[in-house]
Each structure stands twice: as structure tokens, then as C-alpha cells.
Amino acid sequence: xxLLYMLLISTVLLECSSNSNEILLDFPLGTVKGKTRTxxxxxxxxxxxxxxxxxxxxNESRFEVAKPKKPWTGVLDxxxxxxxxxxxxxxxxxxxxxxxxxxxxSPQDPKLNASLPVMVFIYGGGFIEGASIExxxxxxxxxDYEVVVVTFNYRIGPFGFFSTGDDIVPGNMGLxxxxxxxxFVNKYIQYFGGDPTKVTIFGQSAGAAxxxxxxxxxxxxxxxxxxxxxxxxxxxxxANQKNQTELSYLLASILNPAFATYxxxxxxIYEYLRKLPAYDIDRxxxxxxxxxxxSDIQILKGVYWGPVIEHEHEGAFIKKPMYEMLKDGDINDVxxxxxxxxxxxxxxxxxxxxxxxxxxxxxLELLVPNKLNAKDSDKAVIAQKIKDFYSPYFNFSxxxxxxxxxQSDQSFARSILKAAExxxxxxxxxxxxxxxxxxxxxxxxxxxxGFSDDVRHTEEISYLLCHSYTSLNTTDITxxxxxxxxxxxxxxxxxxxxxxxxxxxxxxxxxxxxxxWPSVKPNNFQYLAIGSWMEVRRNPMENMYRFWNxxxxxxxxxxxxxx
Numbered sequence: 332x333x334l335l336y337m338l339l340i341s342t343v344l345l346e347c348s349s350n351s352n353e354i355l356l357d358f359p360l361g362t363v364k365g366k367t368r369t370x371x372x373x374x375x376x377x378x379x380x381x382x383x384x385x386x387x388x389x390n391e392s393r394f395e396v397a398k399p400k401k402p403w404t405g406v407l408d409x410x411x412x413x414x415x416x417x418x419x420x421x422x423x424x425x426x427x428x429x430x431x432x433x434x435x436x437s438p439q440d441p442k443l444n445a446s447l448p449v450m451v452f453i454y455g456g457g458f459i460e461g462a463s464i465e466x467x468x469x470x471x472x473x474x475d476y477e478v479v480v481v482t483f484n485y486r487i488g489p490f491g492f493f494s495t496g497d498d499i500v501p502g503n504m505g506l507x508x509x510x511x512x513x514x515f516v517n518k519y520i521q522y523f524g525g526d527p528t529k530v531t532i533f534g535q536s537a538g539a540a541x542x543x544x545x546x547x548x549x550x551x552x553x554x555x556x557x558x559x560x561x562x563x564x565x566x567x568x569x570a571n572q573k574n575q576t577e578l579s580y581l582l583a584s585i586l587n588p589a590f591a592t593y594x595x596x597x598x599x600i601y602e603y604l605r606k607l608p609a610y611d612i613d614r615x616x617x618x619x620x621x622x623x624x625x626s627d628i629q630i631l632k633g634v635y636w637g638p639v640i641e642h643e644h645e646g647a648f649i650k651k652p653m654y655e656m657l658k659d660g661d662i663n664d665v666x667x668x669x670x671x672x673x674x675x676x677x678x679x680x681x682x683x684x685x686x687x688x689x690x691x692x693x694x695l696e697l698l699v700p701n702k703l704n705a706k707d708s709d710k711a712v713i714a715q716k717i718k719d720f721y722s723p724y725f726n727f728s729x730x731x732x733x734x735x736x737x738q739s740d741q742s743f744a745r746s747i748l749k750a751a752e753x754x755x756x757x758x759x760x761x762x763x764x765x766x767x768x769x770x771x772x773x774x775x776x777x778x779x780x781g782f783s784d785d786v787r788h789t790e791e792i793s794y795l796l797c798h799s800y801t802s803l804n805t806t807d808i809t810x811x812x813x814x815x816x817x818x819x820x821x822x823x824x825x826x827x828x829x830x831x832x833x834x835x836x837x838x839x840x841x842x843x844x845x846x847x848w849p850s851v852k853p854n855n856f857q858y859l860a861i862g863s864w865m866e867v868r869r870n871p872m873e874n875m876y877r878f879w880n881x882x883x884x885x886x887x888x889x890x891x892x893x894x
Contacts, residue, residue, distance in 0.1 A: 353410065356441055358522035360402045363409040370471050377437045379523065380465075381413035384483065384515040385431040385508065391605045394493055394500045396507050396646065397431055399514070415462030416486050417609055419617045426462070428490065428609050433483040433512055434463060436470040437524040448831045449525040451481040451516060451555070452796070453509060455536030455563070455789075457630075458570075458637040459488045459620075469797035469806070472819065476827035479525035483512040485541075489582060489616045490609070492636040494575035495597035502575060502639040503648040506544055510648070513545070513554040531830035533559035535792045537637075540570035543750065544638060545663075547656050548648050552663050557833055559826060560669040561791055562743055564750035565653040566894040568702055569742060571640070572633045573892065578619070585615040628690065631741060632701045640892065654891035657753035666833045667754055668826070670763035670858075671747045671871075674785035676738035688727045688734050700741065704888035713886050720878050743788070744872055745879045748856075749894040755851035761835055762851055762858035763825075764871055765791040769815040771805060794822040814863050817842075821865065835859075 352367045354377060365379035385397035413432030418425060439445035452468060454461040463482035470480035485491060485508035494502025517527050532555045534542040539560035545551035546558050547565055563570060572578070583600045584591035586607065590600065604612060619635055641647040656662055678684060691697050695714040699705055705713055717737070721727075727734035751762045765786055772790030794815075797805045808816055820842055825835040839845040844865055849857045860866045870876070883894065 354440075355406065356522065358519055360400060360519070361404065362406045364406050366410045370474070372475055374438050374471075374475050375440075376471065376474055377440060377524070378435070379409040380434040381411055381432045382407065382409050382435070383413065383431060384433045384512050387429040388431065388486070388504075389428040390609075393428060393490055393605050393609070394504060394601065396504060397511050399511060412464055413484070415464060416484050416488075417490055417613060418456075418460045418462075418488055419613050420460050424610060424613045430484045430486070431508055431511070433481060433515055434465070435520070435523045435525075436474060436480045438474045438477060438479075439524040441522060441524040443524070445524040446521070446526040447477055447479050447524055448529040448531065448827075449479045449481060449516065449520055449527070450827070450830050451483075451513065451530060451532045453485075453532060453534035453538035453541045454482070455534065455538040456487065458492055458505065458537045458634050459616075461487065461537070466799045467796075468792075469799060472795060472797055472823050473827060476823060476831075478827055478830055479520065479523060481512075481516055481520070481525075483509075485509050485512065488636045489612055492572070492638065493579060493582070493604070494572075494639050494641075495579045495600060496576040496639070497597050497642065498644060499597035499601050500579070501641045501644060501647065503641060506541060506548070506638060506648050507550070507646075509541055509545065510548070510550045510554070513551065517554050528556070529830070530555040531557040531559060533561070533826070533830075534563075535561040535789065536563050537570065537634075539563035539669075540565055540567050540638070543669075544649060544653075546665055546667065546754075547653060547662050549663075550646070550648055555665060557666040557829060558668070559829065560667070560747070560750075562670070562672055562675060562747070562788060564669065564747050565638075566657070566746035566750045567743065568700060568746060568893050569630045569632075569634050570637060571653070571892060572635065572637045573639070573702075574633075575639045578635060581619060582612070582615050585618055586611060624686075628687075628697060631697075652890045652892045654749075654753075654894055655889075657750060660757045662754065662757060664758055666759045666761075666829070667751070668761040668763070668829050668835060669747060669751050670765060670791075670861075671744050672765045672786040672788060672791055673768075674735065674739050675743040675788045676735055677785050677787040678735070684731060684735075685728065688731065691734070692726055692728060698737065702891065702893045703883060703886060704891070705886045706888070709886050713882060716882065740872070740875050740879070744875065746894045748871060748876050751851055752856065756853070759833070759850040761829070761848055762856075762871065763848075764858060764860050766860055766862035767794075767814075767818045769812060769818065771808070771811050771815040771819060791822070794819045795826060818861070818863065821861065825859075 354365045367377050369375050383400045388397045414427035414430045416426050416430035486505045491505025532542050540563040542558050543560050543565040696710045698714045698717040699710050721737045722730040722733040751760050754760050768786045771793050799806050829835045836848045848859045856870050858871045
């Protein structure tokens with residue numbers, strides 16, 4: 332068996348490092364200076380980083396829709412990453428308003444006029460943090476498969492998702508940044524060795540929700556042919572905000588208490604905020620985040636700064652409830668690969684778990700999905716049904732495992748499965764459950780309170796993109812167990828196959844156990860379980876999914892925004 336394992340990983344990528352040399356490239360916007368390097372596996376990488384795809388949206392132009400970058404003169408240095416977007420992480424402000432940059436990595440010399448499939452990655456971070464920096468999302472694992480990899484930054488937090496709910500600031504600037512980046516790829520990727528007709532977008536968490544929003548948005552039509560969603564969808568309960576007007580007033584009133592005492596117009600709030608230092612807006616937005624504890628409760632209502640359903644106007648990104656769009660087939664015709672980890676909400680830090688459980692046990696109605704739109708008179712009954720389903724004999728404080736299971740289902744699994752089911756009526760959808768918990772996963776060394784085989788949120792991304800930051804360095808995959816190396820090889824093979832052929836298993840090969848991964852069909856919900864061994868199964872998380880479908884059909888009030 333060990334010999335078989337060694338044969339299976341004989342072509343696995345070894346690390347994300349190497350020597351670099353400069354390269355000049357001309358394309359319609361101007362000349363860029365990139366660099367070349369060679370991976371340990373012998374792949375020559377041509378990288379162009381920090382290319383602006385938009386004119387700066389800073390200071391008084393903040394909250395506006397970004398405009399395409401104009402041509403430049405001279406040589407633009409694309410050997411280093413551009414600034415990432417403003418954000419607050421652990422109370423520290425970082426980033427810049429001028430942050431809309433794209434990074435392009437090609438395993439072929441662009442001057443050879445190659446035309447490779449393109450994989451465009453969108454980072455997660457709850458729409459309030461994150462950046463496309465190579466130490467977080469190194470492309471080398473994927474570049475071994477003859478694809479071009481593109482990453483980019485988009486505005487997050489209030490700078491990307493502030494909204495007055497009207498024509499003044501309709502919202503979704505961050506998602507529209509993403510559209511602009513995809514338009515850049517569509518126009519110019521051919522000059523970097525990519526095929527604009529073979530673009531796959533993929534993302535994780537909020538990045539996956541973003542990807543799925545592009546499947547729905549008319550603004551994104553024709554910009555890609557396939558989508559991969561890791562651990563989220565546009566139906567995720569946290570991935571939209573329906574109280575955007577109230578939040579805009581709250582943000583302004585924190586910065587100027589006068590806004591709390593009179594009925595200001597959207598124009599007044601907009602004019603006030605766009606003239607302030609960016610630092611002040613960051614701090615006020617962070618204060619809003621600190622208002623509700625524990626933060627798990629707010630996640631179940633919808634992130635403070637996230638996608639909104641816009642009113643009818645030219646240039647709107649999303650105008651209808653996402654559930655209804657999927658149900659009616661009002662979506663772009665693309666292939667979808669979507670999946671969930673086995674226990675998404677398993678925390679890396681258990682210090683606040685008891686506090687969170689206590690809040691829910693004090694008010695069981697918090698268990699009721701906010702976007703179920705249930706009648707107030709039904710909420711007590713619904714809450715008890717949910718409690719009885721997850722932990723009929725013990726309080727959650729005693730049965731912590733089942734509370735985490737509830738959170739995982741509520742925030743991730745339920746909505747992902749529903750999105751797959753609805754979308755499979757209109758085009759091919761492939762579903763996976765990632766079940767492999769190995770050291771390569773980001774949180775593999777943290778306490779698990781008996782969850783040793785469960786896979787947390789974000790663990791799967793380490794098997795697709797390599798990391799080189801202090802707490803986790805996966806550049807030399809040979810330092811990890813053989814099984815980790817095999818799973819990494821399988822994940823990259825499946826995902827790049829999908830990008831190349833619109834089918835994750837176009838042929839039977841040994842590294843994929845000669846499996847054929849079937850798409851979801853009506854009354855035949857098949858999926859691929861990806862663990863140390865892979866297996867095609869039916870009806871993912873069957874009991875949970877049946878329970879929640881009954882809750883929504885019995886007590887839900889349509890139209891549904893999410894699920």
C-alpha cells in the first residue's frame with residue numbers, strides 16, 4: 332500500500348518557491364514588467380502582480396462604482412503585489428482605499444500565444460477582511476495542471492458594501508469590483524496566455540458566496556463558463572444584509588451624533604461620509620461589530636457589511652431574492668461545482684463557545700432562522716422542534732457537539748445543499764463533502780473536544796492553494812503525511828479537470844480511484860465524499876436536510892431571500 336501511495340503522488344507539487352527573472356509584456360493598457368520563477372516540480376511560472384484593473388476609488392469617490400483602468404505610459408512594475416483593501420482585523424486597521432489590483436500567474440510564456448483555461452480565485456473573509464496575497468493563496472499547486480490562475484482584490488467592509496438602499500448608494504460595490512475584474516480578464520487574459528472563453532471562477536466562504544452571486548447576476552453574464560463554490564452559496568444566511576438603510580444611519584450617527592437626532596437624507600449621509608478620513612469610517616464600522624455579542628448571533632442574521640438586494644435601477648447587481656431566482660431558473664447558464672466541509676462551524680477557539688450556548692439557551696427562539704420569515708406566534712414551536720432535533724435529551728451546554736452541528740447546518744450545509752438542488756434543474760451541478768482532516772488543513776493542530784475526524788471551515792483550501800505565512804507553511808508538501816499529499820493531488824486534479832473540461836472526472840484515472848463523479852439529477856442527489864478515500868454517495872446529510880426542508884415548507888413565509 333505504501334508503494335501505491337508513493338506512485339500516486341509521484342507528480343505532486345513540492346513547494347511554492349524559487350528564483351526569479353524579469354519579463355516585459357505589452358498589452359492594450361500598456362507595458363508591464365513581471366517575473367519568472369521555477370517551481371520545485373520544474374514548472375516555469377510567469378507572474379504579473381499588482382496590475383490595476385480600475386481607476387482608484389478613494390476619498391470623495393468612495394462608495395462609487397469603480398471604472399476601468401485607463402492606459403498608462405512607460406513600464407508598470409508588476410513584480411510585487413499592490414495594496415490590499417482597507418479592513419480591521421483584531422482591532423488593527425490595515426490596507427488602502429486604492430486597492431483594486433489583479434495578479435496573473437501563467438505556466439506558459441505569454442509570448443508563445445498559449446490559450447490555457449483560466450481559474451479566477453475570489454477570497455473569503457466575511458466580506459470584511461481578506462486579500463489576494465500570495466502568502467495566503469499561492470497558485471503553484473494549480474499551475475502544474477496547465478491553467479492560468481488569476482487573483483484580485485475587491486473592496487470589503489463599509490467601503491465595499493455600504494448602502495443607503497436607494498439611488499444615492501445602491502450598494503454591492505465590492506461585487507461590482509469583482510465584475511470589473513472579470514471584465515478585465517475577459518478583455519486581456521489572452522495576452523497572458525489564457526483563453527477568455529474558458530474561464531472558471533472559484534472561491535471559498537464569502538468568496539464562494541460571491542462566486543454564486545455571479546451565477547445569478549445579469550452583470551456577470553458571459554464572463555465565465557463554470558463556477559466552483561467552496562463552503563458557501565448566495566443562499567447562505569449570513570451572505571446578505573436586508574437592513575442596509577438602518578446600518579447607514581447607524582454608521583453616520585456613530586461618527587456624528589447629530590444624525591441620530593433628526594431624519595437626515597441619504598444624500599446628507601453620503602456627502603458626510605465620503606469626506607471623512609477612511610480611518611474614521613473603519614473605526615465606526617468596527618464599533619458596530621462590537622455591539623452584538625456573541626458575534627455568532629449576528630452571523631445568523633446576515634453580516635453587517637455584505638451583499639444587498641438592490642432596487643430596480645440601471646447597473647443593479649442583484650434585484651430579486653436569490654432563492655426565487657434559483658427556483659425560477661433566472662440565472663446564468665454555467666456549470667457549477669459546490670461543496671461543504673463535514674463540520675464547518677467547528678471553532679478553532681473554544682473559549683467563547685460556552686458564552687454563545689448560554690445566550691441561545693436563554694432564548695431558544697434564536698435558533699429559528701432569521702430569513703425563514705416565520706410568524707412570531709410560531710417561533711416558540713419552531714425553536715423547540717429545532718432543539719429536539721439536535722439535542723432532545725440534554726441542554727446544548729451538556730451536548731456541545733450538537734450545538735456546533737446546528738451552527739454548521741444553519742450557516743453552511745443547509746443552504747449549500749438547497750442551492751445545489753435548485754440549480755441542478757437548469758444545468759450540471761457537482762456536489763462534494765470534504766471529510767478529510769489532516770495536518771495540511773489550516774486548523775489541524777487546534778483542540779477538537781472529541782471532533783478529531785471533523786473538518787472545519789477553510790480546511791479544504793489548503794489542499795488547493797499553498798500558504799507561506801508564519802503559522803502555516805505548506806510550500807513543501809513532502810513534509811506532510813502521504814495521505815495528505817494524495818488528497819491534495821486529488822483535489823487539484825478534480826478542480827482543474829472541471830476548469831478544463833467542465834467535468835471533474837472526464838476519464839477514469841488511478842489518482843481518482845477510477846471514479847466517475849455524477850452530477851445531481853432530479854430525485855437522485857448524488858455527491859462525492861472526499862476523505863482519505865473517495866466514494867460516490869446519495870443524499871448528503873439526509874436527515875438534517877429533510878428536517879430543514881420540512882421546517883421551511885411548514886413555517887416559512889415566501890419569498891425566501893436565503894435558505
